[in-house]
Amino acid sequence: MGKQIVIIGAGLAGTTAARELSQAGQPVTLIDPEAGDTYERPPLSKHLFDDARYHLPYHLESDEGITFVRHRAVSLTLAEAGAEIAGTVHLASGETLDFTHCILATGMEADRPEIPGYPDALPVYNLGEAEWIRGFVAEAGDPLDVGVLGSGYLGIEVASAAVAAGHKATVYLRGTEPLRRQLSAPVRQALFAKHREAGVRFVTEHTDAAAIPQGVHDLFVTSVGARPVRIPINGSLPTTDEHPADPEGTVAGEAPTFAWDVDAHLRTAYPGVWAAGDCAHITGGRFPLNHPWACEPVAESHGKYLAEQILAEDADSGVRDWTTASAGVEPWDDVPWHWSFQGPEKVFTAGLTSPDATDTIVRSDPSGAKFQVFHFAGPEPEAELVGVETLNWPPMQAAARRVLAGSNRPTRAQLENPEFDFKAHSRL
Numbered sequence: 001m002g003k004q005i006v007i008i009g010a011g012l013a014g015t016t017a018a019r020e021l022s023q024a025g026q027p028v029t030l031i032d033p034e035a036g037d038t039y040e041r042p043p044l045s046k047h048l049f050d051d052a053r054y055h056l057p058y059h060l061e062s063d064e065g066i067t068f069v070r071h072r073a074v075s076l077t078l079a080e081a082g083a084e085i086a087g088t089v090h091l092a093s094g095e096t097l098d099f100t101h102c103i104l105a106t107g108m109e110a111d112r113p114e115i116p117g118y119p120d121a122l123p124v125y126n127l128g129e130a131e132w133i134r135g136f137v138a139e140a141g142d143p144l145d146v147g148v149l150g151s152g153y154l155g156i157e158v159a160s161a162a163v164a165a166g167h168k169a170t171v172y173l174r175g176t177e178p179l180r181r182q183l184s185a186p187v188r189q190a191l192f193a194k195h196r197e198a199g200v201r202f203v204t205e206h207t208d209a210a211a212i213p214q215g216v217h218d219l220f221v222t223s224v225g226a227r228p229v230r231i232p233i234n235g236s237l238p239t240t241d242e243h244p245a246d247p248e249g250t251v252a253g254e255a256p257t258f259a260w261d262v263d264a265h266l267r268t269a270y271p272g273v274w275a276a277g278d279c280a281h282i283t284g285g286r287f288p289l290n291h292p293w294a295c296e297p298v299a300e301s302h303g304k305y306l307a308e309q310i311l312a313e314d315a316d317s318g319v320r321d322w323t324t325a326s327a328g329v330e331p332w333d334d335v336p337w338h339w340s341f342q343g344p345e346k347v348f349t350a351g352l353t354s355p356d357a358t359d360t361i362v363r364s365d366p367s368g369a370k371f372q373v374f375h376f377a378g379p380e381p382e383a384e385l386v387g388v389e390t391l392n393w394p395p396m397q398a399a400a401r402r403v404l405a406g407s408n409r410p411t412r413a414q415l416e417n418p419e420f421d422f423k424a425h426s427r428l
């Protein structure tokens, strides 16, 4: 029996896997209510107030190689051991699809708190929401007063973009500084100062949405987190570990939800079922975290990796069964990285960085305006470099990615030396 590959979710991870498989001649079925109409999400939060392209479609067509099924998948059931198929996907329409390989790529969904006095408050998580906001902005004509609840990447991107376009923006945040869960102190504090200087207003230690002054803001955007979309497998959802599934933190009073735990080969605990992108939590390999990576480069890389591995089964004449054994199968090993463009500020991370790190090394360009923060596996002098944050210095972000991908990582002593040429080292 040939492979019956089903991918659930036509976002970046699912689209990439489907494209790679079909281009190699392997037919695949892609399930998503929006299959064929999906698009990149990053421009949505960055281009609400300017004329730059905010809608970047994936341009994937349903054809002989890829069959679109425009429905929601509601559950999976697994076949008995020894059966020819690995399991069956159940759709909201009542139809079913058998599979030998299933990739879960269902992404995340945004939390949607209600804001008293602002019934139209919404997150910017999908194209419909971005278009509604862009329409509102275009119709208003005059500068707007924008309220934002939450100070993770998306909230700060919206507020800084609004101010850069001549609007007012106020960010209400729980703590004392924005981006507290995303970036280390030197980077988040530099951004905090730059955004305040640019005119973004911050209301810190704000814990009660009901206390947001009513009738002040023309437009209100919420950005308090997102959680992985999961589909029950044999009636169960992931319940393992203590890890928070939500990189922005869970909403107070709500039970946390979990992503699918996957090993270094992106396998779930269920034979024949993998997870990729924002709904996957990688527990093994070189770059494990306690939550999904939730960034575009990882989603794309996961999609490519799974396509390559599934196609490689043929190279072994079908003998290798990597659905149950990892022998001979390379783990997923790309350097994870993330970017966030906040008005004129550009911030990047590569590899493992921690917002709580204190034993970092900071290196700046001569003006001091651009800098990098280097993170290590431990406090020991010989501890390995594991991650780098970069503010407003894109060529050095590229150098950081090269270094982390290779085996020639600089030592602490080298990085502490102001004469050390990190960029040249990255090319060795």
Ligand SMILES: Cc1cc2nc3c(=O)[nH]c(=O)nc-3n(C[C@H](O)[C@H](O)[C@H](O)COP(=O)(O)OP(=O)(O)OC[C@H]3O[C@@H](n4cnc5c(N)ncnc54)[C@H](O)[C@@H]3O)c2cc1C
Pocket (backbone or CB within 6 Å): 008, 009, 010, 011, 012, 013, 014, 031, 032, 033, 034, 038, 040, 041, 042, 043, 044, 045, 071, 072, 073, 074, 105, 106, 107, 108, 124, 125, 126, 154, 229, 231, 276, 277, 278, 279, 293, 294, 295, 296, 297, 299, 337, 338, 339, 340, 341
């Ligand atoms: C506004 C915004 C800005 C962002 N900015 C950045 C950025 O600057 N840099 C960066 O690196 N990352 C950014 N990200 C994150 C990045 O977009 C995601 O990490 C990436 O899209 C994840 O890809 P994915 O394929 O896992 O999920 P998604 O792209 O979310 O796709 C999931 C798909 O699954 C489908 N689906 C869900 N449930 C079901 C079901 N039951 N049945 C069938 N289909 C289903 C959905 O319809 C969706 O099409 C941003 C995200 C958002 C929302």
